[in-house]
Amino acid sequence: xxxxxxxxxxxxxxxxxxxxxxxxxxxxxxxxxxxxxxxxxxxxxxxxxxxxxxxxxxxxxxxxxxxxxxxxxxxxxxxxxxxxxxxxxxxxxxxxxxxxxxxxxxxxxxxxxxxxxxxxxxxxxxx
Numbered sequence: 653x654x655x656x657x658x659x660x661x662x663x664x665x666x667x668x669x670x671x672x673x674x675x676x677x678x679x680x681x682x683x684x685x686x687x688x689x690x691x692x693x694x695x696x697x698x699x700x701x702x703x704x705x706x707x708x709x710x711x712x713x714x715x716x717x718x719x720x721x722x723x724x725x726x727x728x729x730x731x732x733x734x735x736x737x738x739x740x741x742x743x744x745x746x747x748x749x750x751x752x753x754x755x756x757x758x759x760x761x762x763x764x765x766x767x768x769x770x771x772x773x774x775x776x777x778x779x
Contacts, residue, residue: 657744660779664702664734664741670778678770679710703735727751743775
């Protein structure tokens with residue numbers, strides 16, 4: 653499966669705040685908190701679904717993977733999306749292990765699985 657997505661009883665804002673704290677514990681920082689809903693509305697588009705994209709990065713891990721293969725940068729920074737679907741807050745991400753498969757390198761897949769496990773842990777502790 654391409655993604656990891658879960659539901660939470662928290663509001664989008666609560667889920668984002670909790671995620672930011674849990675990501676810090678794993679050495680990840682939020683590089684960008686992109687409120688897609690607000691951006692689309694500012695551009696005159698009718699879109700009312702709360703939808704936020706967090707771009708997250710662990711500098712040490714990014715340096716490690718980029719030193720192995722610069723194409724891995726195509727997947728960086730990692731994205732975690734928080735949105736509402738039918739009045740339920742969802743938190744999800746594309747799985748790093750799914751993305752890295754495109755590079756066809758088993759060593760890099762093991763690395764991506766570790767990052768994936770850590771990010772899923774952050775999401776699980778945040779919901």
